[in-house]
Amino acid sequence: MHPDDVRQKYLDFFRKQQHAILPSAPMVPENDPTTLFTGSGMQPMITYLLGEAHPKGKRIADSQRCFRSQDIEEVGDNRHTTYFEMLGNWSLGDYFKQEQLNWVFTFLTRELELDPQKLYVTVFSGSEKLNISHDQESVEIWQKLFAAAGCSTGVVKNPDTEGMAKDGRIFFFNEKKNWWSRAGVPDNMPVGEPGGPDSEVFYDFGAELALHEDSSFAKLPCHVNCDCGRFLEICNSVFMQFQKQADGSFTELSQKNVDFGGGLERLAAATINNPDVFATQLFTPIISKIESISGVTYDADEKSRYAFRVIADHIRAAVMLASDGVLPANKEQGYFVRRLLRRAIRYAHDLGIKQPFLTELVPVVAAIYAKAYPQVTEQQEKITTAFALEQQKFQKVLEKGLRHFSTLKKVDGESAFQLYETYGFPFELTQELARERGLDIAADDFNKARADHAAASRTASAGKFRGGLQDTSEIATRYHTATHLLHAALRKLLGTTVQQKGSNITGKRLRFDFSHDRSLTESEISQLLSQINEWVAADLPVSKKIQKKEVALKSGALAFFGEQYPDEVSVYTIGSEKDWVSRELCGGPHVTHTAEIGKLQFMKQQAVAAGVRRIYLQVESH
Numbered sequence: 366m367h368p369d370d371v372r373q374k375y376l377d378f379f380r381k382q383q384h385a386i387l388p389s390a391p392m393v394p395e396n397d398p399t400t401l402f403t404g405s406g407m408q409p410m411i412t413y414l415l416g417e418a419h420p421k422g423k424r425i426a427d428s429q430r431c432f433r434s435q436d437i438e439e440v441g442d443n444r445h446t447t448y449f450e451m452l453g454n455w456s457l458g459d460y461f462k463q464e465q466l467n468w469v470f471t472f473l474t475r476e477l478e479l480d481p482q483k484l485y486v487t488v489f490s491g492s493e494k495l496n497i498s499h500d501q502e503s504v505e506i507w508q509k510l511f512a513a514a515g516c517s518t519g520v521v522k523n524p525d526t527e528g529m530a531k532d533g534r535i536f537f538f539n540e541k542k543n544w545w546s547r548a549g550v551p552d553n554m555p556v557g558e559p560g561g562p563d564s565e566v567f568y569d570f571g572a573e574l575a576l577h578e579d580s581s582f583a584k585l586p587c588h589v590n591c592d593c594g595r596f597l598e599i600c601n602s603v604f605m606q607f608q609k610q611a612d613g614s615f616t617e618l619s620q621k622n623v624d625f626g627g628g629l630e631r632l633a634a635a636t637i638n639n640p641d642v643f644a645t646q647l648f649t650p651i652i653s654k655i656e657s658i659s660g661v662t663y664d665a666d667e668k669s670r671y672a673f674r675v676i677a678d679h680i681r682a683a684v685m686l687a688s689d690g691v692l693p694a695n696k697e698q699g700y701f702v703r704r705l706l707r708r709a710i711r712y713a714h715d716l717g718i719k720q721p722f723l724t725e726l727v728p729v730v731a732a733i734y735a736k737a738y739p740q741v742t743e744q745q746e747k748i749t750t751a752f753a754l755e756q757q758k759f760q761k762v763l764e765k766g767l768r769h770f771s772t773l774k775k776v777d778g779e780s781a782f783q784l785y786e787t788y789g790f791p792f793e794l795t796q797e798l799a800r801e802r803g804l805d806i807a808a809d810d811f812n813k814a815r816a817d818h819a820a821a822s823r824t825a826s827a828g829k830f831r832g833g834l835q836d837t838s839e840i841a842t843r844y845h846t847a848t849h850l851l852h853a854a855l856r857k858l859l860g861t862t863v864q865q866k867g868s869n870i871t872g873k874r875l876r877f878d879f880s881h882d883r884s885l886t887e888s889e890i891s892q893l894l895s896q897i898n899e900w901v902a903a904d905l906p907v908s909k910k911i912q913k914k915e916v917a918l919k920s921g922a923l924a925f926f927g928e929q930y931p932d933e934v935s936v937y938t939i940g941s942e943k944d945w946v947s948r949e950l951c952g953g954p955h956v957t958h959t960a961e962i963g964k965l966q967f968m969k970q971q972a973v974a975a976g977v978r979r980i981y982l983q984v985e986s987h
């Protein structure tokens with residue numbers, strides 16, 4: 366089945382079950398200090414899972430574009446990708462296990478026409494430590510569904526010892542495998558974080574794929590969660606009903622939610638009964654183009670296939686990120702696009718591609734998404750220009766850089782720095798080459814300052830990617846409302862040409878980017894702060910309304926440029942309905958009155974890019 370049809374069938378199916386269908390949120394989340402990219406479908410839904418009313422109701426579905434930078438070096442096997450789409454549906458305190466598992470089964474077997482005999486499921490085995498019992502309700506629902514489809518319904522309580530067991534269909538796993546939260550297992554969850562047991566569905570690509578004859582797997586019994594290659598997890602229903610408490614225990618959330626995620630790439634692979642996601646039509650046009658550029662075939666050998674997958678994944682991810690406005694740069698999100706492109710160029714070099722080729726692949730990716738994401742085609746020219754530049758910078762020095770690398774006996778700070786400065790090798794590329802060639806990375810005699818410099822962009826970006834938690838803590842909420850006041854005060858002071866270009870909040874400060882062509886004078890800064898602090902001291906009310914987008918915009922609400930909003934939006938107003946100082950389309954959360962923010966002080970300002978300024982503020986008590 367064509368992946369476009371998989372996506373469409375999913376959205377149509379859940380529309381029929383009274384779900385509101387949302388457009389994909391951008392891959393660069395707004396107002397989320399702890400993550401650079403949207404890494405799962407539920408990330409933009411977090412405030413609603415915690416109890417905020419969603420403007421579109423209690424049943425939501427979408428196909429969310431995601432990017433997981435931490436998987437960059439996993440790419441090369443038949444299932445890992447950095448960019449992927451997650452088909453998602455959510456019950457925000459509405460339906461629960463019965464409806465959800467029925468719909469999942471119906472969608473997979475009727476809409477995608479997957480053979481039910483090839484589907485296997487897992488459920489949560491319970492935990493004494495968490496005081497949460499095993500998920501018998503899901504077991505019984507699955508048993509009925511599989512029995513009606515003429516399949517076995519055996520429950521396997523200890524898969525690690527029992528393996529697939531005769532007639533095994535439903536497998537119990539503990540919180541290491543069958544618990545989902547953004548932070549992973551319960552112990553890793555921060556206080557306030559929602560999570561819950563889940564039930565995953567696996568597709569069986571055939572026992573002949575099991576590598577159990579292989580020495581590394583020979584002694585282990587195979588089961589759905591085994592990595593041998595026979596099974597692929599295709600989707601996951603999380604019963605998000607618990608919240609972590611300060612003493613480490615869990616209490617029930619005010620509402621029982623369902624958070625479903627199904628990987629489009631993997632579902633599409635199941636529909637063609639091929640365990641290689643790169644064999645789906647999301648990739649085959651890219652693979653064919655690389656074949657024609659390189660003269661090598663995808664199946665030539667294991668090493669070439671690996672290179673094909675890296676190039677295909679990386680170019681697709683880079684194009685999708687660029688279509689969301691992220692172009693190659695030295696830090697933050699742009700650094701990942703740079704890393705993707707340079708890594709792709711390096712692997713292309715292994716395939717014998719020495720001439721510029723990235724720009725030839727851009728239209729191929731755009732064509733794959735012509736129907737689902739026409740904005741990629743609209744931006745094709747801009748993306749091509751940016752990638753051509755990147756290619757020009759790196760491709761011509763790569764060969765010399767590799768030659769230089771081959772003369773090294775070990776990699777230390779000095780050589781890593783030189784590879785970065787002279788040959789544009791991202792630090793991780795140097796590390797990877799060193800690993801491949803069995804060279805020592807001498808950590809102890811790193812000229813520290815130089816090594817720090819070489820790694821600066823990496824750490825600045827990588828440090829932020831842990832966990833991907835949106836901060837809903839009290840201090841972050843105060844800074845979030847302060848951001849709205851700052852935006853309003855800037856526009857009042859400098860004129861309405863000022864537009865928000867981005868923001869970032871940590872527990873210690875807020876950072877705000879806005880369009881303006883020069884730095885602020887001292888007098889402007891002092892006027893700005895006294896205006897904001899006047900609003901804080903006036904203890905203005907902060908109210909939220911759900912409105913039609915047009916009505917909200919007409920009433921003066923500011924929208925964030927480039928963001929796609931649904932027809933109905935939530936609008937935060939600061940001040941009274943008639944006499945307000947700020948009104949913005951925003952998902953929250955916010956304080957209820959401005960005095961809760963506390964007095965703000967100026968920290969610093971910077972230039973970020975041509976015409977974009979950055980300003981930092983913090984609460985005085987810090």
Ligand code: SER
Pocket residue numbers: 405406407453545601602603624625626627
């Ligand atoms: N949040 C869950 C996941 O990412 C289900 O959507 O797997």
